[in-house]
Amino acid sequence: MNKNIETFIGCDAEYAEADIVLFGAPYDGTTSNKPGARFAGKTIRAESFGLETYSPYLDRDLEDIKVFDGGELELPFGDPVPVLDKIYSYTKKVISGNKLPVMLGGEHLVTLGAVRAMVEKYPDLVIIHFDAHADLRDEYLGQKLSHACVIRRCWEIVGDNRIYSFGIRSGTREEFEWAKEHICSGKYLLEKVESLDSLKEYKMIGKAPVYITIDLDVLDPSVFPATGTPEAGGWQFSTLRGYIKDYCGALNIVGVDLVEYSPPYDSNGVSAATACKILRELLLLLRK
Amino acid sequence: MNKNIETFIGCDAEYAEADIVLFGAPYDGTTSNKPGARFAGKTIRAESFGLETYSPYLDRDLEDIKVFDGGELELPFGDPVPVLDKIYSYTKKVISGNKLPVMLGGEHLVTLGAVRAMVEKYPDLVIIHFDAHADLRDEYLGQKLSHACVIRRCWEIVGDNRIYSFGIRSGTREEFEWAKEHICSGKYLLEKVESLDSLKEYKMIGKAPVYITIDLDVLDPSVFPATGTPEAGGWQFSTLRGYIKDYCGALNIVGVDLVEYSPPYDSNGVSAATACKILRELLLLLRK
Amino acid sequence: MNKNIETFIGCDAEYAEADIVLFGAPYDGTTSNKPGARFAGKTIRAESFGLETYSPYLDRDLEDIKVFDGGELELPFGDPVPVLDKIYSYTKKVISGNKLPVMLGGEHLVTLGAVRAMVEKYPDLVIIHFDAHADLRDEYLGQKLSHACVIRRCWEIVGDNRIYSFGIRSGTREEFEWAKEHICSGKYLLEKVESLDSLKEYKMIGKAPVYITIDLDVLDPSVFPATGTPEAGGWQFSTLRGYIKDYCGALNIVGVDLVEYSPPYDSNGVSAATACKILRELLLLLRK
Amino acid sequence: MNKNIETFIGCDAEYAEADIVLFGAPYDGTTSNKPGARFAGKTIRAESFGLETYSPYLDRDLEDIKVFDGGELELPFGDPVPVLDKIYSYTKKVISGNKLPVMLGGEHLVTLGAVRAMVEKYPDLVIIHFDAHADLRDEYLGQKLSHACVIRRCWEIVGDNRIYSFGIRSGTREEFEWAKEHICSGKYLLEKVESLDSLKEYKMIGKAPVYITIDLDVLDPSVFPATGTPEAGGWQFSTLRGYIKDYCGALNIVGVDLVEYSPPYDSNGVSAATACKILRELLLLLRK
């Protein structure tokens, strides 16, 4: 008999044979509003048994692809420095084996650990960023390592015009000003909340390796309430699904994360079900 | 003085005078994900006192029509066989008196009990099916009587091309393949999630007797979270209202059910209020 | 050191220097369905720390304007007569100082106290009314002072064709009939649920002083579930934001209220966050 | 067929044959903290189907006694004056038919309506009062009719040394001082929180007609969390059950109420189940 193994539904490949490695980064120590994203990975796996492995949108099935689910990293609490180190190391191991990492946050700061590893392998990394918040502060209450600063920290690594942000509808005036200079979509951040003209970006990005970071609060709170800082005025599910389909189809995706789902605020489990469905679509689109 | 009588608001006709009979089928024994639909009928009645009897959409009032509310059937738990028998018998009694049955589930399997009775009276019965899930499996974990198989069981009774499914966005590959052969809307199941071209169906259905089964999870989880297996990417309230209005206006409706509302997952009562409003619109449209 | 002061974020002006006075009217005694709106003001202030003071929609910041937050009025429970008197007195004091009052309900009846004061200063007052419910009953269960009658009571003060109602999708037949005679938007109440043709109203209203009362249940329950009587089929956040922007930009606004947020039904805090954002946009638009 | 009748379990006698009349008084307009007690009666009836009609404590069964359940009174909102009138009238009708009234609040103020009727028939009425709060203020925020004043109002009717309060552990200094003069148990109010020496009271009360009012917050919040103002340090279920058994057995009980259960704060239904069980024990003890 086998010990109890609990993976995301349909993701039961062995590590050696897998093309994609799914893992959780259960840290929410710098969450500035409502904490709880640490429970996202475990909850998403548990809820995934209510999801079909087959996507009628894509006519693909998780049963046909090879995903290894490594479970949750064991991360300390409080100080984010050792947390980011552990995420960095795990991501590095995954990509050194030529597998594609898919990380479940945790809060958005966990992206920084993964990006540090990605950039070592892909120095010309481009980041596509879906979010309600700009996350471009230089510091937050004196801290440089904060989920409110994570895209700024990533920019310090990848540089100007390598980050494309969509869905942004909250931030300080300074962040919006700064974005105009340094973020590809900065000049029209808010317009991107509702419009869907992604073709232009395809051409600009070309064949560059792309990391996609999805802060689930890019969705409207009606669709996805269970997040630390819900922001009215966001996307419907089909909008996010469309973007993911477009970008994954056209670009060279080398890593993905899905962050800021906070189970304690998911009073009826709808956000979990939605996160599961987004993850399924993502995984199916990442297969070669 | 009168004993405490609690009916759906405005549905206080005596049985003899009623054109429509409302009753509940509080069974959720084969619910594969989150149970609780057994409480739907009682909760809907209790919440209905917050609803107006008048519909400004239709300029009609429940006060003007004759609906008898028979309360909840007393159904056993566990084995679905005696449950379906009881639903069959009650439905038969209602239609033998030339009254139109409106059943509140419970889970979707309860539809089978009603359809068995309907087909005896209306051998050429057509079924219109609103749902997020295909419910077309031949069996589920070895069981033929499951809410995941209910439309397949109905098909065994009514046959090919007599079922129209709308809103379907979840199922196995086999279900979607099978639907192409046997379900009227099968070739374009997913397209029906968002488009609203119901005119064509009118003509195909003509004067045939029609049973409408509404699995409330056809609505988007943002609109209707309290259901056993919420599926992102569904309809807005106005979409469902529009469909109901169109079909009830154009077709010969002989029975209706409303299933899969699960009160334990209705943390703020919004799904109850929405179910009440759909039921009011339905009842007002069914009057001759 | 200072005592604990808790204002809505960014609203920390002193009374003397303020252009706008924010205050709460924590009364919900005539709420006919789910009570709890009494907690709205305190909850909105507490949740506002998760909101940015900057609006990227408007490119304005609460830091740049002068709002005094006077906290919650101390109101009795039960009988609404002394409650309305206290609201009247406070509003009168605010406007006699040439400050613009922004009141947080509480249930909708609180509007009556404010309107009584407003009309003394502005005899030609026009009322713009966003709501799911007509609130036009002459009495409710024998009571004239009820949240279900508040717009009727206001009409008794301002008279025919001075009230514009939008978003109304619930009421009795009598209310809808009555509205056709007395309410500017009465003939097409329901159409206003979804269409956005506000230009015509601008011209009709002209330079008259305008009081805006926003019953938050005008929003769809998916967007704003935490209200006493949720009504399916309402507005998205962007619809309400658009209306507010249009009217505040074009008209002579002299007072505003935001009512019927009921925190006990806000299971994940999303309605609080949405109310905060609407209030921020309102405050930013009211500055001259 | 019969219309849907929903009574408290086992309470399905006709009015004419009943010894006891159960009815609800769904008013919570003066609740000073968390409202919602208006929903108590409906919720208690709905939850009662999970209760056995048989009490093993008493070896009695609801099936053996005659209780008529009249449902909920239709009460207005806001002003308590007409509310108390309706309760008074209904109670008067019940007792004029020589039936024993058992009222489900609602908030504690509803007791006043019943007591007004009781005293007309029983001028020497004694009141036994279980509560966490003294409810002896002369007014609360300027209002005489408040749940915080209800025992003071009753005292104005029955006079000194006719009220026995038990379980009191909250109030102002003035209330505790005042009680020493006017309330039988006033000198040792707090001691009665934990001790169970009711024998002495039996003798003092003798054959006088007794009305028992049970504010369910007399129970510890761990046992009964769903009440408007929970007070730590209260009774276990067995303590309250013991008191009820003792008093109902030894005294001449002529009326009872059970107040301050607030369903919106009953997140898991445990308070409903506990209220049901207390009501069953009460009803079984009241039979002759």
Add this chain to the structure above:
Amino acid sequence: MNKNIETFIGCDAEYAEADIVLFGAPYDGTTSNKPGARFAGKTIRAESFGLETYSPYLDRDLEDIKVFDGGELELPFGDPVPVLDKIYSYTKKVISGNKLPVMLGGEHLVTLGAVRAMVEKYPDLVIIHFDAHADLRDEYLGQKLSHACVIRRCWEIVGDNRIYSFGIRSGTREEFEWAKEHICSGKYLLEKVESLDSLKEYKMIGKAPVYITIDLDVLDPSVFPATGTPEAGGWQFSTLRGYIKDYCGALNIVGVDLVEYSPPYDSNGVSAATACKILRELLLLLRK
């Protein structure tokens, strides 16, 4: 790297080396009140990471013993017959390997599947039964296989005077009468709710093989609210812990189950934490 393995904390032995086998039976199809016990096993494992493996009560540690956690059985929904077969087969396999089974329900009916297997190996099996409900009905709404009948079904297998029930405080008159004849503790069922004289039972049971079934609703609802039919007047945690310690220490325990934890009613996770702690104590006491 290893796939995600999620066991109850400290229960990570391989099957071959294990003395105890923990497994879940996620069925709740005959639950007559609030369903949801199907989620118990998964929730208990997920919550167990908040528990210490060390028990200061016993000065023992899960790290020192060998428990294999086999996860959840895959059980069908609806009809209980195949469910009980699967539980029977798994239990049989476990005990045929001379390992001690510890089953996590699910509802109480699952006990029947295990007992059927146990009795084959241990024909003189004694059952110790902790519960709030007698579970001695011969049928419930026409069904013989119901959680309300499970102890009656077990009695049909083991016979008179082989079952000891404790904590029972709810049932029909018939059940209590019947118990006096057939259940060891039947004559004083209710007394066993509060007294703790287990010594006498030790002697009567002697060396017979004992199966312990713990319906967690034996605990007071204040201590353990998350169960389908909470019954006021139950045990404190220390009472149950004491009983478990006494019996496990003195008797020859050959199997155990823990049933009726229903996660959807565990609004703050306290019942999960309590179930984890009881399970830890149980496991530590079962080691030889």
Add this chain to the structure above:
Amino acid sequence: MNKNIETFIGCDAEYAEADIVLFGAPYDGTTSNKPGARFAGKTIRAESFGLETYSPYLDRDLEDIKVFDGGELELPFGDPVPVLDKIYSYTKKVISGNKLPVMLGGEHLVTLGAVRAMVEKYPDLVIIHFDAHADLRDEYLGQKLSHACVIRRCWEIVGDNRIYSFGIRSGTREEFEWAKEHICSGKYLLEKVESLDSLKEYKMIGKAPVYITIDLDVLDPSVFPATGTPEAGGWQFSTLRGYIKDYCGALNIVGVDLVEYSPPYDSNGVSAATACKILRELLLLLRK
């Protein structure tokens, strides 16, 4: 007019005149299980309006004493080092003014910041520690600054036999072993869960300055569910109240904190109400 000031009820003294300074330390970054204690202070203040200022237990009133409520410290997220510095500085300022600090956590690690300041003024400080958990680990997942290590860190400052722990019922074997050597109550930690013999400690402590740290999870989860890691088998409210009364009456208390209340897990507000009551009793006992 005054800006909105929200203090704990009855705590509205000015700083200069105050004997006691109440303040919040909203940090929960090292919480190892369920975060949310950051919201404790704000929630406790908001809920305190439901509490009487008068304690009938003590016959004292908050109106008679002088408490300044400084609100919540503005603390960063993530790294605990700057958090502890800010708490240290504020505490130092308070005690340098000869005022007694009463801190509301936040998680338990905040105690360390206060103790660092206290020991500078009172080198012979004694710590009385109420808790379910030993909090004596040397590190937790590699971190020295963790709520699971906070008493160990305090011990490094005050040394052997200066800490008295009560209520401890959870920890590793190592923690319990270690406590026997270094913690006054270490040899009988578990016995202190239920017994109440505090007299002996009085004599040992004598006139030494005493800091009391109350982790609210010392209470039984039935009484206080809203905490990060609930532990069955704890104290009733009256037990904690008794201890507080005894120690505050007999000893020289120089500072107090109340930690680990986590509002997101307080589904019905009962834990807030209980925390308020404990705080009131504490404040009333601390007055000279």
